[in-house]
Amino acid sequence: MKKSLIAMTSITYAMKAKNLLNGLKYYCEIQRTPKDLGTGCGYSIAVTAPPEEITAILEKERIPFRNVIFEQKR
DSSP states (O other): OEEEEEEESOHHHHHHHHHHHHHTTOOEEEEEOOGGGOOTTSEEEEESSOHHHHHHHHHHTTOOEEEEEEEEEO
16 A cells, blocks of 8 residues: 655644544544655645545645655555
8 A cells, every 4th residue: 555745834734624524434643744855834634535535624624734755565
């Protein structure tokens, strides 16, 4: 299963995204953005669902994010 990191604009929005996604039964964890990939506030959410699906939910709920940083096999 692939894991994607979505860079967030703040730790507050990362926590809101985690609560929202976990409430919708999506796997989501907050983690530090790797320094070599660092953008934004330094925090990302790690998800296993397709990142396009997750970013659509975040946009609908008006939770700002920067971008999808990468995908890796889990």
